[in-house]
Amino acid sequence: MTVTHDGPDRPDGPVTAEFLVAHYGLEPIPREGGLFRQTWAGPGRxxxxxxxxxIVALLTADDYSALHRLPTDEIWHFYLGDPLHLLLLAPDGTSAHPVLGPDVLAGQQPQLTVPAGTWMGARVAAGGAWTFFGCTMAPGFTFEGYEHGAAAxxxxxxxxxxxxxxxxxxx
Known part of the structure; x- marks a missing residue:
C-alpha cells in the first residue's frame, strides 16, 4: 500500500516507517517489542x-510482538503497510493464525478482536517491511495487566x- 502526501511536514514520496516513528513520536514497547504511542486514555475507574x-503501533520486519496476554479483549486495527500475521493461543487449547491487513478478499481482516486471556503475538508478513496498526481496549490497558509469555x-x-x-x- 502506498500513501503519498505533500506539505512541509510530510514526506515527498510514500509514507515510510521512519516518517511514522518521527511523526507520532513512537517509542519502544517494553518487553513486547515494536514501537507505540498511546493516543487516548479514558477517565479513571x-x-x-x-x-x-x-494506541498506534509499528512493527518492522526485523522485530515482532512477543507472545503476551491481557485480562480484557483487545481490538487490533490495520492502518498502513504490509499485512501482520498473528498467532492466537486460546485458553481452551486451540490456536488461530489471523492476518491483519487490507485485502479482505484474501481473508485478511482490517480489524479483529483478541479475546481476554488469549496469548497473542505478531510478525510482519514474510517479504513485508512494516505494519502500522492500532489497538484499543476497554477497560483500558495498564502494564500491571500485561503477562509475558514463556516459550517452555x-x-x-x-x-x-x-x-x-x-x-x-x-x-
Whole structure:
C-alpha cells in the first residue's frame, strides 16, 4: 500500500516507517517489542484503570510482538503497510493464525478482536517491511495487566505451535 502526501511536514514520496516513528513520536514497547504511542486514555475507574485506551503501533520486519496476554479483549486495527500475521493461543487449547491487513478478499481482516486471556503475538508478513496498526481496549490497558509469555510453558500447552511460539517469545 502506498500513501503519498505533500506539505512541509510530510514526506515527498510514500509514507515510510521512519516518517511514522518521527511523526507520532513512537517509542519502544517494553518487553513486547515494536514501537507505540498511546493516543487516548479514558477517565479513571474506581479500580485505577482507565475506562479505555488506544494506541498506534509499528512493527518492522526485523522485530515482532512477543507472545503476551491481557485480562480484557483487545481490538487490533490495520492502518498502513504490509499485512501482520498473528498467532492466537486460546485458553481452551486451540490456536488461530489471523492476518491483519487490507485485502479482505484474501481473508485478511482490517480489524479483529483478541479475546481476554488469549496469548497473542505478531510478525510482519514474510517479504513485508512494516505494519502500522492500532489497538484499543476497554477497560483500558495498564502494564500491571500485561503477562509475558514463556516459550517452555506455552510449548508444553500448545505443542503443535512450538515453532511459531519459539519465533514469538523473548526471554
Amino acid at each position: 474506581a479500580d485505577g484503570r482507565p475506562e479505555g485506551t488506544a 510453558d506455552l510449548t508444553a500447552r500448545y505443542p503443535a505451535e512450538a515453532a511459531r511460539i519459539a519465533e514469538l517469545c523473548r526471554p
